[in-house]
Amino acid sequence: xxxxxxxxxxxxxKFGDFTAVNGINFDVVKGESFGLLGPNGAGKSTAMRMIGAxxxxxxxxxxxxxxxxxxxxxxxxxxxxxxxxxxxxxxxLSVTDNLYIYGRYFGLSRKFLKGKIEELLTFAQxxxxxxxxxxxxxxxxxxxxxxxxxxxxxxEILMLDEPTTGLDPQARHILWDRLFRLKEDxxxxxxxxxxxxxxxxxxxxxxxxxxxxIMAEGSPAQLIKDYSTKEVLEVRFGSERxxxxxxxxxxxxxxxxxxxxxxxMYTEDGEELLERVYKKGFHPKTSLVRRSxxxxxxxxxxxRTLID
Amino acid sequence: MILSTAVAIxxxxxxxxxxxxxxxxxxxxxxxxxxxxxxxxxxxxISGFVEPVLFLLxxxxxLKDLVGDMTVAGQPVGYVAFxxxxxxxxxxxxxxxxxxxxxxxxxMNHDRVYHGMLATSLGPMDVALGEISWALLxxxxxxxxxxxxxxxxxxxxxxxxxxxxxxxxxxAFGFASFGMAVTSYMKSFxxxxxxxxxxxxxxxxxxxxxxxxxxxxxLQTVIRLFPLAHAIDLVRGLTLGNVSWALLExxxxxVVMIVVGLFFTxxxxxxxxxx
Numbered sequence: 001x002x003x004x005x006x007x008x009x010x011x012x013x014k015f016g017d018f019t020a021v022n023g024i025n026f027d028v029v030k031g032e033s034f035g036l037l038g039p040n041g042a043g044k045s046t047a048m049r050m051i052g053a054x055x056x057x058x059x060x061x062x063x064x065x066x067x068x069x070x071x072x073x074x075x076x077x078x079x080x081x082x083x084x085x086x087x088x089x090x091x092x093l094s095v096t097d098n099l100y101i102y103g104r105y106f107g108l109s110r111k112f113l114k115g116k117i118e119e120l121l122t123f124a125q126x127x128x129x130x131x132x133x134x135x136x137x138x139x140x141x142x143x144x145x146x147x148x149x150x151x152x153x154x155x156e157i158l159m160l161d162e163p164t165t166g167l168d169p170q171a172r173h174i175l176w177d178r179l180f181r182l183k184e185d186x187x188x189x190x191x192x193x194x195x196x197x198x199x200x201x202x203x204x205x206x207x208x209x210x211x212x213x214i215m216a217e218g219s220p221a222q223l224i225k226d227y228s229t230k231e232v233l234e235v236r237f238g239s240e241r242x243x244x245x246x247x248x249x250x251x252x253x254x255x256x257x258x259x260x261x262x263x264x265m266y267t268e269d270g271e272e273l274l275e276r277v278y279k280k281g282f283h284p285k286t287s288l289v290r291r292s293x294x295x296x297x298x299x300x301x302x303x304r305t306l307i308d
Numbered sequence: 309m310i311l312s313t314a315v316a317i318x319x320x321x322x323x324x325x326x327x328x329x330x331x332x333x334x335x336x337x338x339x340x341x342x343x344x345x346x347x348x349x350x351x352x353x354i355s356g357f358v359e360p361v362l363f364l365l366x367x368x369x370x371l372k373d374l375v376g377d378m379t380v381a382g383q384p385v386g387y388v389a390f391x392x393x394x395x396x397x398x399x400x401x402x403x404x405x406x407x408x409x410x411x412x413x414x415x416m417n418h419d420r421v422y423h424g425m426l427a428t429s430l431g432p433m434d435v436a437l438g439e440i441s442w443a444l445l446x447x448x449x450x451x452x453x454x455x456x457x458x459x460x461x462x463x464x465x466x467x468x469x470x471x472x473x474x475x476x477x478x479x480a481f482g483f484a485s486f487g488m489a490v491t492s493y494m495k496s497f498x499x500x501x502x503x504x505x506x507x508x509x510x511x512x513x514x515x516x517x518x519x520x521x522x523x524x525x526x527l528q529t530v531i532r533l534f535p536l537a538h539a540i541d542l543v544r545g546l547t548l549g550n551v552s553w554a555l556l557e558x559x560x561x562x563v564v565m566i567v568v569g570l571f572f573t574x575x576x577x578x579x580x581x582x583x
Contacts, residue, residue: 054426054582073582074331078318078429088420092344101343104336105428107317153314153428 004029005157005188006051010060013046020046022212023060028157033189035203037196037294039306043212044192045085048161051190053077065156078106081150085161085192087142089134095145096121096130103152116152123178124148140171144178157188164198176201194306196294208298215301220294227300228292229254231270235277235284236262245282252276257299264296318429329574330433337425337438338445356406356446357453360399364392364458367517378519381550389463393547394516396454396476397539400447402507404480407443408487409503413494422581432577436570440484447480448473466549475546475559479539482562485569486535492576510536535565 004027013021021043028034036044049055050062053069053076062069064076090098099120103113121127124144129137137145143163150158163179164172179202183189193199199206200220208215208223216223233253237245239261246258249265253273257264267273270289277284298306321327345353368388377384415421425435451473458464464472487503494500514520514536520528531537542558545551 052427056582071328072322073328074429074431075315075318075322077427078314080427082427084423084427086420088424090340090344090421090424091419092347093340097343101336101340102424102428104339105333105425105430106314107331107333107336107429108314109312112312155314 003027005065006034006190007063008047008051008060009062011047011050011057011062012059013043013050013055014058019212021050024207024209024212024214026207026214026217028188028190030156030188031186032204033183033191033202035199035206036190036192036209037194037199037203037206037298037306038192038209039194039298039304041211042194042209044209045161046212047209048159048190048192052080052082052159078153079156081147081153081155081158083143083146083150083158083160083163085165087146089142089146089149091134094131094133095126095137098134098145099149099152102149106153108153113152116154120148120151123151123181125174138171140167140174143167143171143175147175147178151182155187157190158182159190161192162194163191164193164195172198196298196306199294206294208294208301210298210302210304216297223294223297224292226297228296229266230268230292231266232290232292232296233265233267233270233273233277234262234288234290235265235274236286237282237284248280248282249277252280257296259305264299266292266296314429326433327431329431329578330437331429331431332434333430334434334436334438334441336430337435338442341439341442353446356399356403357450359402360395360450360454361457363395364388367391371517380519380544380548383548385465385548386463388461389465389548390544391517392458392463393472393543394514394540396451396458396472396547397479397536397543398511398516399450399454400476400480401483401536401539403447403450404443404483405487405503405507407446408440408484409491409500412439412488412491413497413500416492416580422577426577426581432581433574436485436488436573436577440481440488440570440573443484444477444480447484448477451476451480464547466547466551468545468549468551469547472543472546475539475542478559478562479535479542482535482539482565482569485566485573487569489569489572489576492573492580506534510534515540535561538562 006028008024008026010023010025011021012023024047036047038044050057051064053073056070065079067076069076090101093101096117099117100113103116121130124147126141126145129141164175179189191202203220205219207217216227218226242258242263246256246263249263250256253265253267255266265273274287274289295306321331368391372387375387377386378390422435426432455473490503513531514534520531520537538558538561542555545555
């Protein structure tokens with residue numbers, strides 16, 4: 001058995017003329033938290049569905065635990081816990097019954113599930129909602145229940161497609177905390193996201209995807225080091241003047257990016273750069289010095305922002 | 309050996325025929341239906357039972373003196389006993405259609421229940437069989453309920469009549485598997501209405517309230533292309549005791565309907581969720 005749990009080579013998926021995933025290569029090893037970062041429509045969810053053995057690849061190689069998902073769908077899915085982008089909890093059933101019946105789909109015994117459900121209710125902080133109908137839960141609770149449901153079969157790999165999209169900041173942090181615990185327990189996580197903070201928080205290693213292809217691969221820190229500077233100075237001159245100022249500012253640092261509402265200046269020392277901007281006699285309406293993020297990496301690689 | 313992990317359970321089926329599509333656990337789908345059923349509105353359940361009884365009372369007892377006796381296979385038959393088997397066949401059809409169309413469409417497109425099921429080690433065949441089996445169980449209980457009303461009323465003169473219950477289940481199976489296959493191709497609720505366009509005329513013209521022989525030959529042939537006429541002939545043959553090998557022709561019709569329906573349902577579920 002090879003080291004990698006998931007192994008993809010030239011993995012491609014076409015829908016008619018449209019190529020959703022275009023020859024991607026990656027490996028996910030046991031115990032790591034691996035991310036697919038990219039904007040909506042980058043092909044992340046399609047890649048996830050192929051890995052989840054619910055979508056057949058058009059070409060290329062794909063193995064999950066050394067098995068071909070086109071040939072061993074049910075056997076592979078038995079190893080996976082799937083948290084889809086769109087909640088598909090069973091709205092006719094209670095919280096407990098959702099966990100119970102999902103375990104039954106995997107063929108697990110009632111006796112095993114009895115104990116497992118208690119453990120999962122505690123994990124998802126839903127003990128007090130055990131008899132509630134799904135519809136009465138908040139968005140964050142539904143997500144936690146979906147994750148708990150995915151864990152009922154004790155999967156080796158947990159696949160999360162945009163796990164915190166649509167959640168408020170507090171609910172996101174609760175969810176991240178739960179996912180950290182799973183990681184500590186040795187569960188391999190495969191996460192797609194278009195939030196760079198989420199990718200930085202959760203992923204040991206990630207690939208940046210755009211238009212079905214992988215643009216770069218590495219740890220968040222490594223990617224930032226390779227594709228961006230240490231710090232970023234963001235300045236705003238008002239929407240009228242931003243474009244006009246860009247040429248003057250370009251001479252002050254290695255690289256700049258013009259966005260509709262602001263100009264990003266890439267540098268090793270943001271405060272020092274800001275001083276130089278002022279010395280030149282430029283007076284931005286607002287300025288902000290921050291560390292480089294994966295957003296900057298994506299901008300560098302594609303010329304576009306992650307969230308349009 | 310007791311298999312206790314999801315992986316061990318799934319791997320135990322490796323090498324079995326159809327392992328990609330069928331995991332041998334359609335019972336889990338039925339269990340889900342049962343849990344959902346326990347908390348659902350009983351009114352819907354009861355209406356399926358009450359409806360044919362109401363038809364029997366209003367049409368049967370309302371018209372029996374006006375119509376007089378019918379003649380089936382040379383024997384006189386009371387009007388109520390004539391329509392009772394047709395109502396049983398029709399209620400088996402309606403129950404199966406409701407479960408396999410509206411219910412299935414909702415789970416497929418709104419609740420996304422099947423998406424969840426098929427992300428587990430279940431296969432599309434498990435889902436199709438489980439859903440259809442549940443529809444059958446409902447059809448079976450309606451048939452038993454209806455027989456419990458008509459037998460004491462003396463409307464089932466033949467002992468063969470007991471076979472009307474399995475016949476109703478067979479009819480429900482045919483409609484459920486065919487209905488689910490058709491539903492899986494539907495894209496909107498409006499399209500689902502197409503099914504009703506077929507149901508009502510079929511109910512009116514398939515020989516429920518009078519024999520098919522009132523129609524010209526060519527129309528009888530057309531009507532016999534549709535399943536309800538076969539269903540009615542089959543159940544009527546059993547309750548009135550006109551049993552012959554010819555009844556097997558109707559059984560064969562439904563067996564074909566079941567096989568074709570299951571084939572397309574599985575194929576379509578696979579295409580929709582496993583593409």
